[in-house]
Amino acid sequence: MTKAAALSLRYRLAVLSRVVAAVVGGYGVAVLLAVAISWLLPLSREEASIVATMVALLGLPVAMMGCFYARTALRAWAGLAIAAAVLAGAAFAMGWRP
Amino acid sequence: MKPGFRGAMTWLHDWSGLVVGWLLFVIALAGTLSVFRSEIGNWMRPEARCCAVDSVTAGNAAVGWLSRHAARSPAWYIQPADARSATSYAVWTASDGGYAQKWLDARTGSPSTVRDTLGGDFFYRLHFELEMPFPWGRMLAGAAAIAMLLAVITGIVAHRRFFVDFFTFRAGKGQRSWLDAHNLLAVTALPFHLMIAFTGALTLANLIMPWGALSIYRGDMEAIRKDLYPAAIDRPAKGIPAPLAPVAPMLRAAERHFGGGIAQIAVLNPGDAAAVVSVTSAEDSRIGIQRQTVSFDGVTGRPIAVHDEKRPALRTFNFLYALHTARFGELATRWLYFLCGLMLTALIGAGLILWTEKRRARRQGFGFALVERLNIGFVAGTPLAFAAFLVANRLLPSALPERAAMEVRVMFWLWGAVLLYALVRPARRAWREVLAAAAAMCAAIPLADLLTGEMRPDSLHIATAIFALSLAAGFARAAAHKTAAA
Numbered sequence: 352m353t354k355a356a357a358l359s360l361r362y363r364l365a366v367l368s369r370v371v372a373a374v375v376g377g378y379g380v381a382v383l384l385a386v387a388i389s390w391l392l393p394l395s396r397e398e399a400s401i402v403a404t405m406v407a408l409l410g411l412p413v414a415m416m417g418c419f420y421a422r423t424a425l426r427a428w429a430g431l432a433i434a435a436a437v438l439a440g441a442a443f444a445m446g447w448r449p
Numbered sequence: 450m451k452p453g454f455r456g457a458m459t460w461l462h463d464w465s466g467l468v469v470g471w472l473l474f475v476i477a478l479a480g481t482l483s484v485f486r487s488e489i490g491n492w493m494r495p496e497a498r499c500c501a502v503d504s505v506t507a508g509n510a511a512v513g514w515l516s517r518h519a520a521r522s523p524a525w526y527i528q529p530a531d532a533r534s535a536t537s538y539a540v541w542t543a544s545d546g547g548y549a550q551k552w553l554d555a556r557t558g559s560p561s562t563v564r565d566t567l568g569g570d571f572f573y574r575l576h577f578e579l580e581m582p583f584p585w586g587r588m589l590a591g592a593a594a595i596a597m598l599l600a601v602i603t604g605i606v607a608h609r610r611f612f613v614d615f616f617t618f619r620a621g622k623g624q625r626s627w628l629d630a631h632n633l634l635a636v637t638a639l640p641f642h643l644m645i646a647f648t649g650a651l652t653l654a655n656l657i658m659p660w661g662a663l664s665i666y667r668g669d670m671e672a673i674r675k676d677l678y679p680a681a682i683d684r685p686a687k688g689i690p691a692p693l694a695p696v697a698p699m700l701r702a703a704e705r706h707f708g709g710g711i712a713q714i715a716v717l718n719p720g721d722a723a724a725v726v727s728v729t730s731a732e733d734s735r736i737g738i739q740r741q742t743v744s745f746d747g748v749t750g751r752p753i754a755v756h757d758e759k760r761p762a763l764r765t766f767n768f769l770y771a772l773h774t775a776r777f778g779e780l781a782t783r784w785l786y787f788l789c790g791l792m793l794t795a796l797i798g799a800g801l802i803l804w805t806e807k808r809r810a811r812r813q814g815f816g817f818a819l820v821e822r823l824n825i826g827f828v829a830g831t832p833l834a835f836a837a838f839l840v841a842n843r844l845l846p847s848a849l850p851e852r853a854a855m856e857v858r859v860m861f862w863l864w865g866a867v868l869l870y871a872l873v874r875p876a877r878r879a880w881r882e883v884l885a886a887a888a889a890m891c892a893a894i895p896l897a898d899l900l901t902g903e904m905r906p907d908s909l910h911i912a913t914a915i916f917a918l919s920l921a922a923g924f925a926r927a928a929a930h931k932t933a934a935a
Contacts, residue, residue: 366450385661396665397676398762403661404654405766408647411658412599419461420454447664 365424373418376431381411383438390445459607462600463804467820469596470801471827475575476593477797478831480645481790482572484775484783487534489569492913493842494552495903497563499535502555504711504731505704509697510558511537512716516693519549520720523686527714530555531731536563538570565852566842572835577653580861584656591653598646604635624806627799634796641789642796648773651766677763680742680756682717682725689722694750696726702752703728703743712740712776716747724748732777739767798828821876826868829883832920834864836890839917843897881931888924891917 388403389396414434421427439449450460482489491499508529515525522541530537536552543549551560552568567574579586618629635642650657666673674681693716700711710731717725724747730740744754758764771777775786805821838860845855867886871879895914898904904914 381658382660385658386664389661389665394762395676395760397662397673398760400662400665401762401766404658405651405769407658407661408595408598408650408654411595412602415599416458416461416603419450419457442664 368424369418369421369427372424372427372431373415376428377411377414377418380414380431380434380438381407383435383442384410386447387438387442390442390447455606455609458603462603462607465596465603466600466800467804469593469600470797471823472579472589472593473597474794474797474801474827475831476577476579476590477790477794478835479572479576481787481794482835483569483576484787484790486569486573488909489572490552491535492909493566493568493839494536494563495905497535497554499909500530500532500555502530504529504531505697505700507531507537507555508700508711508714509695510556511539511553512558512693512696512714514553514558514560515539515541515716516719523718525716525719527716529711529714531710564847566856567853571838571857587653587656591650591657594646594650594653595657598643598650601642601646605639608632608635624803624809627803627806631796631799631803634792634799638789638792642793644772645789645793648769651769652773678742678756680744680754681715681727682744682754684718684723684725686718686721687723690720691722691724691748693719693724693747699726699745699750700728702745703730706743706755707741719747722748725753732771739764801828818876822871822879823868825871825876825879825883826864829880829887829924830864830867830871832924833867833883833887833890834860836887836894836917836920837863840890840893840897843901843903877931881928884924884928884931888921888928891921891924
């Protein structure tokens with residue numbers, strides 16, 4: 352009973368925020384990971400994109416875990432934003448235009 | 450959420466596992482049965498005797514039937530009968546624009562002598578299409594694969610005493626026993642669980658993670674297709690009628706080139722001057738052997754394109770893909786996949802039940818009730834429904850219109866009824882009754898086989914009967930256990 356009462360609205364919203372961060376944000380970072388690796392690898396287009404896809408599919412659960420390991424929901428979002436910026440920047444430098 | 454890395458990951462494991470657990474349970478069980486997709490097909494089409502016809506004869510017969518009955522289709526795709534499958538499978542574009550599919554007699558190429566059923570392909574399709582329209586079912590299955598990968602990784606982190614628990618099973622202790630069972634099943638086949646989750650996501654990567662390829666090809670789908678499948682010639686029809694050259698010599702030439710069997714025959718623009726026959730090799734017992742494709746000009750019968758995969762990343766991808774589908778395996782390998790798949794299914798079921806057992810002593814609100822009812826409808830209801838599919842195959846009259854669809858409908862109606870039943874009945878009774886029904890339905894599989902006179906004393910029918918009866922005994926025991934506990 353006390354445990355249920357302790358689940359305040361604030362806590363619930365923080366968990367919801369992490370869930371959205373993990374599912375939407377985590378997927379977004381995985382997509383950028385796939386894009387960045389495709390452009391960075393010095394391979395033929397099909398080889399680079401295959402490697403990128405495999406790495407991105409492994410990166411997705413790791414990014415999701417990071418969102419729940421972060422000390423606060425805000426930090427989870429900040430981590431995603433930094434990862435997205437680095438990956439997008441690297442791809443952009445190699446000639447990718449969204 | 451709980452503090453610390455392990456705490457956070459345990460929390461994530463419990464909740465991600467719960468949210469996708471029911472879906473994963475169905476996917477895992479259907480996938481496990483798909484390992485014996487051809488064999489289930491043979492069991493469900495007892496009219497077609499297994500398996501005296503070679504792929505060249507079967508492919509040739511299928512092409513013959515299609516040229517008489519589907520001449521206007523822009524393409525035919527055929528999986529010829531082989532040493533495992535008693536029937537050939539063909540899919541083409543019907544006159545109304547939709548897809549038509551039939552299972553054809555290996556020798557005559559005609560579907561009329563074989564009963565109309567989806568066979569093992571029902572479980573195979575359900576495994577990754579979930580009876581939903583393209584692409585939604587595949588996308589959902591892909592998302593479920595990612596969630597499973599997440600659950601496996603976080604489960605490893607959450608698991609405290611990895612090797613000690615391997616030797617621990619405390620029976621008859623409620624929550625403890627379910628946790629022990631969950632851990633034991635997880636640890637025993639852990640490499641399989643990790644592999645099957647990752648490679649499962651990989652098989653659907655073109656839908657759930659196409660962005661790397663789309664970005665570097667700047668959205669040029671045609672160029673992607675050309676680079677990935679260099680020997681899959683797709684030239685437009687010329688509009689000039691021309692007869693298709695005999696297919697058997699092309700198939701034999703392809704077999705000589707592969708040094709092995711044929712998995713698929715694609716005939717593009719049949720009856721047109723621009724016809725193409727593309728033959729893809731079967732994966733044999735050596736997983737290192739890559740799928741190869743040879744394309745022939747459909748009118749002259751001369752080879753026009755050959756592709757043997759040499760690119761390392763694509764070879765890796767194909768290897769991982771083959772690792773998931775297990776088409777490379779000998780019988781022993783397939784049984785190993787089957788057992789690991791059963792363990793995976795059972796561990797998901799134990800995990801779902803564990804979620805309720807952990808919380809039973811605490812507050813039991815709406816969420817708890819919903820989870821418990823869904824557990825009944827899926828953990829006991831899915832095997833019941835799948836067994837009913839096989840029983841319906843024996844009991845529905847062979848002349849019934851839309852017979853194949855009817856088998857599927859019987860299964861889903863029953864499943865829906867079980868889910869509703871579990872919602873309204875007291876949970877403990879519903880467990881007992883649905884488990885008992887599942888036991889009865891599993892026992893009915895060999896019984897229906899025997900009573901309809903289709904049972905033959907061969908390994909297929911005997912293995913099916915033994916497996917179904919073992920399941921029936923297991924479910925009956927579980928039902929009795931629920932009775933004793935109640």
